[in-house]
Amino acid sequence: MTQEVWKRDEIQSPCVQICVIHPETRLCTGCARSIDEITRWSKMSDDERLALLAELPKREAAPKTRRGGRAAKRGRKAQ
Numbered sequence: 145m146t147q148e149v150w151k152r153d154e155i156q157s158p159c160v161q162i163c164v165i166h167p168e169t170r171l172c173t174g175c176a177r178s179i180d181e182i183t184r185w186s187k188m189s190d191d192e193r194l195a196l197l198a199e200l201p202k203r204e205a206a207p208k209t210r211r212g213g214r215a216a217k218r219g220r221k222a223q
Contacts, residue, residue, distance in 0.1 A: 157175075159174065169207070171203060176204075176205040
């Protein structure tokens with residue numbers, strides 16, 4: 145894919161080309177959008193895009209805490 149698709153004359157996509165959907169939050173870890181928002185982006189109006197862009201900084205695409213590692217697994221098995 146060429147980089148031209150990223151340089152259109154419209155509100156720029158928040159995509160940072162790190163496209164991984166987190167299994168718990170169901171948000172992209174790169175841009176914090178949902179799959180539905182990513183899919184609809186090209187069909188959104190400028191107002192919809194601006195509203196979504198304003199909301200993205202408030203989102204947490206991936207939890208900041210660890211899930212526990214080996215110690216947590218041992219604790220779950222004992223229960």
